[in-house]
Amino acid sequence: MNQPGESLRDRKKRRTRAALERATVRLSAERGYDHVTVEEIAAEADVSVRTFFNYFASKDEALIGADPEAGPRMAERVLAAPDEVSPFEAYRRSVLAEITDELNNARDLWLLRKEVLMQRPDLLVRAFANSAQYEQLLADAVGRRAGLPEAHLYPRLLVAAGSAAFRCAVTRWAVDDDVALGDLVSEAFDLFGTGLAHVPKHHHEGGS
Amino acid sequence: MNQPGESLRDRKKRRTRAALERATVRLSAERGYDHVTVEEIAAEADVSVRTFFNYFASKDEALIGADPEAGPRMAERVLAAPDEVSPFEAYRRSVLAEITDELNNARDLWLLRKEVLMQRPDLLVRAFANSAQYEQLLADAVGRRAGLPEAHLYPRLLVAAGSAAFRCAVTRWAVDDDVALGDLVSEAFDLFGTGLAHVPKHHHEGGS
DNA sequence: GGATCGTTTTGCAGTCACTGCAAGTTTGCA
DNA sequence: TGCAAACTTGCAGTGACTGCAAAACGATCC
Structure with a gap:
């Protein structure tokens, strides 16, 4: 049954x-x-x-609701993405898929978490630390896809950038949640994608 | 006296x-x-x-030897950099300065730390979590320099990228330390600077 | 060479996260 | 119904970390 x-x-x-x-x-x-x-x-x-x-x-893990299957799931998605998709894009999509799933299933929980994380921003970092093993897993997936040798910095950096993107997006989202968390993460990925060497133009009342 | x-x-x-x-x-x-x-x-x-x-x-803090003055010192350096230097470059330099100082003063300690961090890569992440406050400080400095509004993602991302760069560089350095840690951090910064959207060319026996 | 004051060190008692182990209880299956 | 595997629980123990109040110490002034 x-x-x-x-x-x-x-x-x-x-x-x-x-x-x-x-x-x-x-x-x-x-x-x-x-x-x-x-x-x-x-x-x-x-x-x-x-x-x-x-x-x-x-x-810590309980607060974040660490899902032990999330890591492997994302790694699989990275490897399963269509051939013409770049490693960067494949990884970005797998992160966004995970996040939107999560938000659809438990948006209310995240609103509460936001309160906690506003007081204690370190908790999010600490939570990611626990999943250091999964970072390795993901980096391997990205590395394989990119055809790079084990030791290359790129896969590691990309995965770490993903964590950073999520972390910063949540922090920003906590300040004012007019923007959807998914969009913020996406925006962060864009910045990482195009490079941080130059300050992005920022459009506001008055122009540059 | x-x-x-x-x-x-x-x-x-x-x-x-x-x-x-x-x-x-x-x-x-x-x-x-x-x-x-x-x-x-x-x-x-x-x-x-x-x-x-x-x-x-x-x-955790004791293992990393967290220096409470490092954060403020770096923030100051970011603000003190010459005008023609971009925020990215200013931040990169302040991180590198800090690291080379540290390595010059206690290279032996870092060789031992490497042993520990090879077994427990999460410790480095956790150590950074403690300095979440300094991340805010640094982000503010970068933000001021870049002339961006408080809430913008860019400063946060840049600082987070710095942590990630250091973290990944150490991990890589732990695997084989033929390359100087400072160079690895620098290389990581380059990748963040030019963007992760494309897999970097990698030169090895056989060419691409 | 004290007397004095601020700083640092220490011991102690207590809280709480977390672990291993050895029952107990529940569920899956024949 | 009955057995095996999976889950839950209590218990005893370890070890990180905190607040507090007393002791030791260093700087300073006379």
């Missing part, structure tokens, strides 16, 4: 994971990240503290 | 700080970062555990 891809067990796991993520974000937004203990989070989600740590390796 | 800038007190503080940094790096390289306790580090440096935490906010 688990052909549809979801056994009872799987469903329960997904729910527990979601509940923990949600509890972490909600409580942190309410009282501030470090005035919330894992004990409280676990209680809110109706599981034991030990179970919390079966799902997330750290409180 | 403290006109020369260094009272006995100041000298002692500098020594203690250096001893703690050195002990952290040495022991971590020897036994692995998380098989070393702060207690052992403090003992090695001949101070109490509590004193360790008077100097460094965390074990």
Whole structure:
């Protein structure tokens, strides 16, 4: 009875994971990240503290809702992109796909996260640090696609730029969210794509 | 008798700080970062555990030897660069200056750190997370120089790219240190400067 | 050579994230 | 129904980190 891809067990796991993520974000937004203990989070989600740590390796991860499949998924997308697409574009698309998916599924959570990240911008960086392994995975995918040797800087830089793009976009989005997060990430990628050597023209009331 | 800038007190503080940094790096390289306790580090440096935490906010910081003055110093350099220099170039130079200074003063420490960071690449990212405040400071400096409004993505991205450049360069350097770290950082900056949209040509036996 | 004042060091008690282990409980399957 | 595998839980322990109040120390003034 688990052909549809979801056994009872799987469903329960997904729910527990979601509940923990949600509890972490909600409580942190309410009282501030470090005035919330894992004990409280676990209680809110109706599981034991030990179970919390079966799902997330750290409180940080739970706040961001780190999805262990996101890395591999993106790597796969990078490799699966059509041949005529550049490595840069392939990577950019896989990041954007991931983000729009995420926002479509949990926009409300991200609005709460924003509150937390405004107080503690370092948490986002720290969260990315946990996924250093996936960075390697992604860099390998990009490197393969670009036909570069293992040690070349380019794949690493591109992936790191992706993290940076996301991070900066969120920071900017937190300041004022008139613009969609996806658009900001896209804009950041454009800047990385065309190079940072020159200050981009910026259009505002008055012109340059 | 403290006109020369260094009272006995100041000298002692500098020594203690250096001893703690050195002990952290040495022991971590020897036994692995998380098989070393702060207690052992403090003992090695001949101070109490509590004193360790008077100097460094965390074990992570001690490993990297986070210099609280580095951020402000770089910001100042960015603002002090000659007028005809672009914000990008100004920032690049201030990063490189900082790195070469650091390497000249403590190359041996960095060779040990390399060992540790090879095992635990996430530590470098985490260390940068602590200096999120300085990122803001630097971004403001760059933004001012570029004449961009507060909220613009460019300054943030440039600074984040700097971190990424350093991080990737160290990772690459750890793999094989035939190339000087400074050169690698410089190369990374070049890539960011000219844009990541296209895969850089890479010269090797056989040509493209 | 003190007396004094500000700074640094220290010990201590406490909190909290996180881990390994060894049951217990639930789910999947025959 | 019953067994095996997967999940949950409690427990005991480690270790990072904090606040506080007392002690040690360095600078300064007489």
